[in-house]
Amino acid sequence: MIYLYNQNVFNLPRGTRDFTSKEMQKRRYIEEIMRSTFISFGYHEIQTPTFETLELFKAKSGQEIIEELYFFKDKGDRDLALRPELTAPVIRFYVERLQMEPKPLKLFYFGNCYRYDRPQKGRYREFSQAGCEIIGTDSPEAYAELITLAYKILKNSGVENLKLNIGNLTILSSIFNQLKLTKEQQKYLIPLIDKSMFEDVFDALKDFDIVNKDAKDLIELLKTTDIKIVNKFIKNNLAKKELEKLEKILTLLEKAFGIKHFQIQMNIVRGLDYYKGLVFEIEAPILGAEKQLCGGGAYDLISLFGGKDSSTAGFAIGFDRTIVALESENFKFPITKMDVYVIPLAEDIIEKAINIVQTLRDQGFTVDLDLLRRGLGKSLKYASSINAKKAIIIGPKEIEKDSVTIRDMETGEQKLIKIKSIINSIQ
Ligand code: HAM
Numbered sequence: 112m113i114y115l116y117n118q119n120v121f122n123l124p125r126g127t128r129d130f131t132s133k134e135m136q137k138r139r140y141i142e143e144i145m146r147s148t149f150i151s152f153g154y155h156e157i158q159t160p161t162f163e164t165l166e167l168f169k170a171k172s173g174q175e176i177i178e179e180l181y182f183f184k185d186k187g188d189r190d191l192a193l194r195p196e197l198t199a200p201v202i203r204f205y206v207e208r209l210q211m212e213p214k215p216l217k218l219f220y221f222g223n224c225y226r227y228d229r230p231q232k233g234r235y236r237e238f239s240q241a242g243c244e245i246i247g248t249d250s251p252e253a254y255a256e257l258i259t260l261a262y263k264i265l266k267n268s269g270v271e272n273l274k275l276n277i278g279n280l281t282i283l284s285s286i287f288n289q290l291k292l293t294k295e296q297q298k299y300l301i302p303l304i305d306k307s308m309f310e311d312v313f314d315a316l317k318d319f320d321i322v323n324k325d326a327k328d329l330i331e332l333l334k335t336t337d338i339k340i341v342n343k344f345i346k347n348n349l350a351k352k353e354l355e356k357l358e359k360i361l362t363l364l365e366k367a368f369g370i371k372h373f374q375i376q377m378n379i380v381r382g383l384d385y386y387k388g389l390v391f392e393i394e395a396p397i398l399g400a401e402k403q404l405c406g407g408g409a410y411d412l413i414s415l416f417g418g419k420d421s422s423t424a425g426f427a428i429g430f431d432r433t434i435v436a437l438e439s440e441n442f443k444f445p446i447t448k449m450d451v452y453v454i455p456l457a458e459d460i461i462e463k464a465i466n467i468v469q470t471l472r473d474q475g476f477t478v479d480l481d482l483l484r485r486g487l488g489k490s491l492k493y494a495s496s497i498n499a500k501k502a503i504i505i506g507p508k509e510i511e512k513d514s515v516t517i518r519d520m521e522t523g524e525q526k527l528i529k530i531k532s533i534i535n536s537i538q
Pocket of ligand 1: 195196197198226233234235237239240242243244403404405406407408424425428429430431432
């Protein structure tokens, strides 16, 4: 029988990746640093499913989000979607089971996300996020701590060059309202503002019959990194209060949390539709187009999902992009070494060798043994290829003396050691 298959059906799907063991070592190393940083800030890890109801993601973002989603019907005719992010799932979880927990609730997560994005370096269809949500407080210290956590996670991971930008959507939308821009007009402007296409923003404002001075003022506001300039444009009380709060957050960030490098950036609009008030982003400029490592802010989702309203804020760090940023900065990831590689030199020694391997493994050492019976030279070569620190060579001569030969793989130095003393000599 002849099978005619298109080769592509066996290929990796577009936008997804396989990870080699070396890549996984890097990923696990960074994941552990991120996890311990979350924990050091009093956050607790949770997990939610990879797929949710399609409605969960449509509820706030509307039909448009469909373009970005992987969704499907299951065999029970339910509409489901692979999660594009974890904030909506975490708030769904909160509403279903965690509302009675003591506040504030500080939750963190790692999880794969799926977006029907156009793949390129740093942008994938399957990618991983490390993120968190804080529920039950909107105090300036809570928000300053949240921003600090995001920044520290990336710093502790080893990313050197970071840009932290902080904005506020309540202030921005109050200025939109001052200018009497309709929702449609705002919707048109937001992607342009997001991409810092200020000339196009200016042209659009002219098309919307905004007078020259107001259009120029808005562009100045969007470009400024000086909070005093922001103050100059604000007329409404809600926005004034938000600005005061933002100033407190920035003072705490600098004076109490010790984060010196950040800037105000009123053109942060964030891609997602649920934010209000504080928003922030952290970039790794070395990455060029896909430089955003982290995005977050305050948002409202609880009441939409049927829960009792409470303040919510959070952020997510693109895990894969963080690795790409570290690689681009030539970060030296530690090489994982194997403690011992055991080489039995004759068939009747294999059993004894396995006893030694198991005793060492039980003591917590990482140990492998030659399973191919390939002789000393080739086994030693293999031991170096897996970065073994020591090789234990067991031949008939060693067994006669109730001993083994321990070879230091770096220096090549060899010693005959009694079997009962192995543990002491490989510490
Ligand atoms: P987001 O900005 O959509 O926010 O995503 C957060 C981060 O995920 C981005 O800054 C980026 O590093 C990474 N990312 C996004 N899309 C891709 C992709 N296609 N490939 C690789 N990395 C990607 C959120 O998802 C919000 N849920 C964050 C949040 C949490 N807000 C409040 N709480």
